[in-house]
Amino acid sequence: GAGVSQSPSNKVTEKGKDVELRCDPISGHTALYWYRQRLGQGLEFLIYFQGNSAPDKSGLPSDRFSAERTGESVSTLTIQRTQQEDSAVYLCASSRSSFPSSGNTIYFGEGSWLTVV
Amino acid sequence: GESVGLHLPTLSVQEGDNSIINCAYSNSASDYFIWYKQESGKGPQFIIDIRSNMDKRQGQRVTVLLNKTVKHLSLQIAATQPGDSAVYFCAENSRPRGGSNYKLTFGKGTLLTVNP
Numbered sequence: 001g002a003g004v005s006q007s008p009s010n011k012v013t014e015k016g017k018d019v020e021l022r023c024d025p026i027s028g029h030t031a032l033y034w035y036r037q038r039l040g041q042g043l044e045f046l047i048y049f050q051g052n053s054a055p056d057k058s059g060l061p062s063d064r065f066s067a068e069r070t071g072e073s074v075s076t077l078t079i080q081r082t083q084q085e086d087s088a089v090y091l092c093a094s095s096r097s098s099f100p101s102s103g104n105t106i107y108f109g110e111g112s113w114l115t116v117v
Numbered sequence: 118g119e120s121v122g123l124h125l126p127t128l129s130v131q132e133g134d135n136s137i138i139n140c141a142y143s144n145s146a147s148d149y150f151i152w153y154k155q156e157s158g159k160g161p162q163f164i165i166d167i168r169s170n171m172d173k174r175q176g177q178r179v180t181v182l183l184n185k186t187v188k189h190l191s192l193q194i195a196a197t198q199p200g201d202s203a204v205y206f207c208a209e210n211s212r213p214r215g216g217s218n219y220k221l222t223f224g225k226g227t228l229l230t231v232n233p
Contacts, residue, residue, distance in 0.1 A: 002223070004160075035223075042223050042224060042226050043208075044222060091160055100198070105151075105163050106151065106163070107163065108160035108161045110159055111160050
């Protein structure tokens with residue numbers, strides 16, 4: 001597609017349930033990022049994938065959080081046994097590569113809004 | 118740890134005025150910086166970027182200034198319009214020592230409100 005696509009756009013789940021959030025990056029983009037944004041807050045880095053390299057998981061807040069990526073395409077962020085503090089927007093972004101340059105803009109999706117009740 | 122921060126959490130300007138949004142960074146290894154605009158309910162949108170070998174870059178109505186001596190970044194918006202009302206984030210792209218991958222780290226954001 002033309003941009004980064006995320007689904008679902010909104011998700012309400014009960015505390016203790018598992019959720020899966022999906023990200024389709026821009027075609028040809030090898031780098032993929034997941035961020036979390038709580039209401040009125042900045043963006044918190046979660047995990048980063050670059051090609052076939054081992055992902056950088058340093059931002060995952062607990063072992064309830066995990067993410068997978070199939071090759072250089074779709075990524076899924078899974079939150080197990082959700083808690084109320086997991087309520088946030090989960091943003092996915094992609095870029096052509098990890099090397100920073102003016103031609104390597106990082107594009108964001110619209111986010112998946114998660115509410116845990 | 119090293120982080121990116123913003124001086125002002127909120128900024129209110131009159132339509133037509135120029136706006137300046139500031140950002141301080143502390144990671145001297147950062148060599149690429151980006152400004153994003155985030156409107157309510159939407160994902161961050163790329164505005165302008167700058168590499169560390171530059172001190173100024175201009176776009177359409179926007180200018181980014183980089184002062185590496187004091188590790189300061191600013192975004193200037195000329196003739197601010199109501200449609201510019203949003204949260205603005207600066208971000209730095211840096212590679213940790215010994216690491217091979219870059220990571221984009223965001224500041225907390227500044228809410229810009231443009232009054233008609």
